[in-house]
Amino acid sequence: MDDFFNVQYGSIKIKLKDIVDARGISNRQLAFAAQMQRSQLKAYLDNNVTRFDADVLARLCTVLDCQISDILEFIPPAKDK
Template identity: 50%
Template sequence: MPKKENPLRQLPVNMDDCGKIRIRLKDILEQRNISLNQLSFRAEMQRTQLRNYRDNKIQRLDIDILRRLCYVLECNLTDLIEYIPPEEQED
């Protein structure tokens, strides 16, 4: 009996080769002409924390923050977060 092929691929040694998660908060704020101060007030969050999300400088996503942002911005999670496969990454 032949061995079944595993449908999952192996993670690369370098995690940077797994693709990238991009938070599109900056794009949304620009499209809607919303300032970081306005968002900070409405979402009841620190500007520093929002700035880190806007600038893609976070390491771990917080579900509560994502929920607040989606609610206040009236958007879907897929509007806010994007997965960029490794073959589509810009260097």
């Protein structure tokens, strides 16, 4: 039962900065095209978002012509040995 309460869930990594850098789009251009505040975009770029907004992610995918898996990556928890 102790293992049940000590579960580690892993984390989500936001890879948006890699895509933006590769495409050479400015943060200002992306914020405008995706209808986001620049401060909100900065949080996504800095991998500093704790609650994801489905509408924001859909707009980013549309503007960047990519899939959600291009932006978000699940990092599994480390396995104890």
